[in-house]
Amino acid sequence: MPKVYIDDDVFEFEGRPKILEFCLQHGIELPYFCYHPALSIPANCRQCLVEVGQLVLNRETGQPELDAEGKVVVRFFPKLMPSCATEITDGMVVRTHRSSALVRRAQRENLEFILLNHPLDCPICDQAGECPLQELTYKFGPDSSRFEFVKVHKPKRIPLGPRVVLDAERCINCTRCVRFTEEISRSRQLTIIQRGDKNYPFTAPGMSFDDPYSMNTIDICPVGALTSADFRFRARAWEMASTPSICTGCARGCSIYIWTRHNRVERFTPRHNPLVNDYWMCDEGRLSYRRLNENRLDGPHVREFEGLRAASWEESLRRAAHLLRSAPPEQIAVLASASLSLEDLYVIRRLAFEVLGTPHLDFLRHEDPSFEDAFLRLRDRTPNRTGCELVGISPGPDGLPVQQWPQALRDGRLRLVLVFGDDPLGTGAWPVPEAGEWIVASSHWTETASRAQVLLALCTHAEATGCFVNQQGVLQRVRPAKASKGMDRTLVPEMGKSRLDHHATPFDRWWGHEHYFDCRPGWELAQGLMRELGSPVDYTGPEAVFAELAQAIPALRGLSYAAIGLQGVRLDLHPQPVA
Numbered sequence: 001m002p003k004v005y006i007d008d009d010v011f012e013f014e015g016r017p018k019i020l021e022f023c024l025q026h027g028i029e030l031p032y033f034c035y036h037p038a039l040s041i042p043a044n045c046r047q048c049l050v051e052v053g054q055l056v057l058n059r060e061t062g063q064p065e066l067d068a069e070g071k072v073v074v075r076f077f078p079k080l081m082p083s084c085a086t087e088i089t090d091g092m093v094v095r096t097h098r099s100s101a102l103v104r105r106a107q108r109e110n111l112e113f114i115l116l117n118h119p120l121d122c123p124i125c126d127q128a129g130e131c132p133l134q135e136l137t138y139k140f141g142p143d144s145s146r147f148e149f150v151k152v153h154k155p156k157r158i159p160l161g162p163r164v165v166l167d168a169e170r171c172i173n174c175t176r177c178v179r180f181t182e183e184i185s186r187s188r189q190l191t192i193i194q195r196g197d198k199n200y201p202f203t204a205p206g207m208s209f210d211d212p213y214s215m216n217t218i219d220i221c222p223v224g225a226l227t228s229a230d231f232r233f234r235a236r237a238w239e240m241a242s243t244p245s246i247c248t249g250c251a252r253g254c255s256i257y258i259w260t261r262h263n264r265v266e267r268f269t270p271r272h273n274p275l276v277n278d279y280w281m282c283d284e285g286r287l288s289y290r291r292l293n294e295n296r297l298d299g300p301h302v303r304e305f306e307g308l309r310a311a312s313w314e315e316s317l318r319r320a321a322h323l324l325r326s327a328p329p330e331q332i333a334v335l336a337s338a339s340l341s342l343e344d345l346y347v348i349r350r351l352a353f354e355v356l357g358t359p360h361l362d363f364l365r366h367e368d369p370s371f372e373d374a375f376l377r378l379r380d381r382t383p384n385r386t387g388c389e390l391v392g393i394s395p396g397p398d399g400l401p402v403q404q405w406p407q408a409l410r411d412g413r414l415r416l417v418l419v420f421g422d423d424p425l426g427t428g429a430w431p432v433p434e435a436g437e438w439i440v441a442s443s444h445w446t447e448t449a450s451r452a453q454v455l456l457a458l459c460t461h462a463e464a465t466g467c468f469v470n471q472q473g474v475l476q477r478v479r480p481a482k483a484s485k486g487m488d489r490t491l492v493p494e495m496g497k498s499r500l501d502h503h504a505t506p507f508d509r510w511w512g513h514e515h516y517f518d519c520r521p522g523w524e525l526a527q528g529l530m531r532e533l534g535s536p537v538d539y540t541g542p543e544a545v546f547a548e549l550a551q552a553i554p555a556l557r558g559l560s561y562a563a564i565g566l567q568g569v570r571l572d573l574h575p576q577p578v579a
C-alpha cells in the first residue's frame with residue numbers, strides 16, 4: 001500500500017486524497033478558510049500551506065537515499081503548497097506547522113495579511129464565538145498587528161436579499177458563498193465585484209439574493225460577512241445551547257441543530273448528514289423555528305359554557321375519557337398527524353383500536369406542489385408520513401377514510417373526533433362542521449383547538465423525544481431541545497446546555513419564565529387517556545415505546561435509540577403494519 005510521511009508519522013492511503021482532507025480525517029488540524037468539503041477547491045486563501053517533498057530514491061535499488069547522518073533524503077518543492085489542492089502521492093513527505101517553522105510563519109503571516117483590512121469588530125459581530133477567522137487567529141495568528149494606517153472601507157449592512165445581510169469589510173474573499181450559488185443551489189445569484197482590496201461578493205445590478213437556500217451562505221461564510229437578517233444581534237453564540245434534531249417543514253426531515261437561549265428557540269442551523277441533507281437546509285425550513293415560540297398552547301383546557309378555561313391535567317383527561325365513554329365506538333374517529341413521532345403514533349393507534357375499539361383511524365396528507373424543487377424541498381409538508389404508513393395509521397375493517405369524515409359528521413355517522421396534532425379546520429382540509437364534538441391535543445392555538453370540548457396541550461418536536469422516518473426511509477431521532485413547564489434543563493441529559501443553563505438560576509432577573517409551556521408528548525397523552533379508560537398501560541418513557549415498536553414492526557427490528565445515533569438509519573422499507 002502507498003505511504004505518506006506527515007511530520008513524524010507514516011500513514012498508508014488509498015486513492016488520491018488531498019493533503020488537507022487526509023490530515024483532517026486523521027486528526028491533524030490544519031487551518032483553512034476557502035476549502036469546504038462540499039464545494040470545488042479554488043485554493044485562494046493560502047491559509048492551509050504546508051511543506052511538501054518527495055523521498056529521493058536510489059535509481060538502482062529503488063530504496064530511499066540516506067545522507068551522511070543516515071537520514072532519508074527528501075527533495076522539498078521550492079514553495080509551500082496549498083494542502084487543500086495537493087494530492088498525496090506515494091512516498092510524499094508533508095511538514096505541517098507541527099514540525100516546520102516555515103509553515104508556522106506562513107500561517108501567521110497569512111493571517112496578518114487577511115486581517116489587514118478586516119474591521120476586527122468581533123464585539124458586535126454575530127459570528128463571534130463561532131467564527132473560524134477568530135478561532136484560527138487565536139491558534140495560528142500573530143499576537144498583534146503591525147499596521148497602523150487607515151483600513152480600506154467597504155459597504156456595510158447591505159441587504160443582499162430578504163434574508164442575508166452583507167458586511168463587505170469583514171469579507172476575506174474566500175468565494176465560498178459564490179461557489180455555493182454556482183455549485184449547490186445553482187441560482188448563480190452571487191459573484192465577486194470590484195478588484196484588489198475593494199472586492200466583495202454581490203448580486204448583478206438590481207437583483208436580489210432571494211435563492212430559497214440563500215441562508216446556507218451564512219453558515220459557510222468563515223467570517224461574519226454574511227449574517228442572517230432574522231437572527232442579527234439577537235443572541236451570542238456562547239449564550240445558546242444547541243441540540244441535534246430535524247426540521248419538520250417537509251418530508252425530507254433535514255438534520256438540524258435547534259438553538260435555544262433562556263429556553264426560547266432562536267434559530268435552526270443545518271447539521272451535516274450525508275444520508276439526508278448533506279450540509280444544507282432550505283430557508284423556509286430554517287425560519288420555521290418561529291412556530292415553536294409563537295401562539296403556543298400552555299396547559300390543558302376544558303369547555304365551560306361557550307368558552308375554554310384552563311384546567312388541571314387530571315380534570316381534562318377525566319373529561320375527555322367521559323366523552324369517549326359516552327359515544328359508541330363506531331361513532332368515534334381518531335385523527336393522528338403525520339407530524340407526530342413514531343412513538344406517539346404507535347400509542348395513538350393502540351388507543352384507537354385496542355381501547356376505544358373504533359375502526360376510524362387515519363391521518364391527513366398535507367401536500368404543496370409549489371414547495372417542491374429539485375434539491376431538498378418536497379411537496380409533502382409533513383415529516384413522518386412514511387412513519388404513519390409504517391405504524392399503520394389507517395382505517396381498520398369497515399373504518400371510514402379521513403376524506404369521508406366531514407360528511408359522516410354531518411349525517412351523524414360520526415359524533416366525536418379525537419384529534420392529535422393536526423388542524424383540519426385551520427388548514428382548510430375540512431369545512432367547519434356544524435355537528436360533532438372534539439377532543440383536541442394541540443401544541444398551538446388553532447382553529448380546530450378552538451372547537452374542542454377538551455383541549456390537551458401537546459409538545460412540539462423540540463420538546464420531546466421521538467423518531468421520524470423521512471420520504472427516503474431514513475429513520476432519525478429528535479431529542480428535547482426546549483424544556484416544558486416543570487422540567488429543569490440541566491437535568492435532561494440529552495438537551496444541549498449553554499453557559500447560562502449551567503450557571504443561571506430561575507431567580508435571575510433576566511431569566512425567561514415565559515418560554516416554558518405546560519405540555520406533554522403525544523404518546524403520554526394517549527397513554528393518559530388509555531389509563532382513564534381503564535387500560536393498564538405503563539410505558540416508562542419514549543424509549544420503552546420504541547422498544548415495543550422495534551418488536552412489532554419488521555423494518556425497525558433490532559433497532560434502539562443507541563443504534564439510531566445522531567445520523568439515523570436507512571430502513572429497508574416494505575411498509576408492514578402492526579399485526
Ligand code: SF4
Pocket residue numbers: 247248249250251252253254277281282283284285286376377378
Ligand atoms: S427541505 Fe424540508 S426538511 Fe429540509 S429544511 Fe427545508 S422544509 Fe425543512
Ligand code: FES
Pocket residue numbers: 031032033034035042043044045046047048049082083084085
Ligand atoms: S483552504 Fe487551501 S488555499 Fe484556502
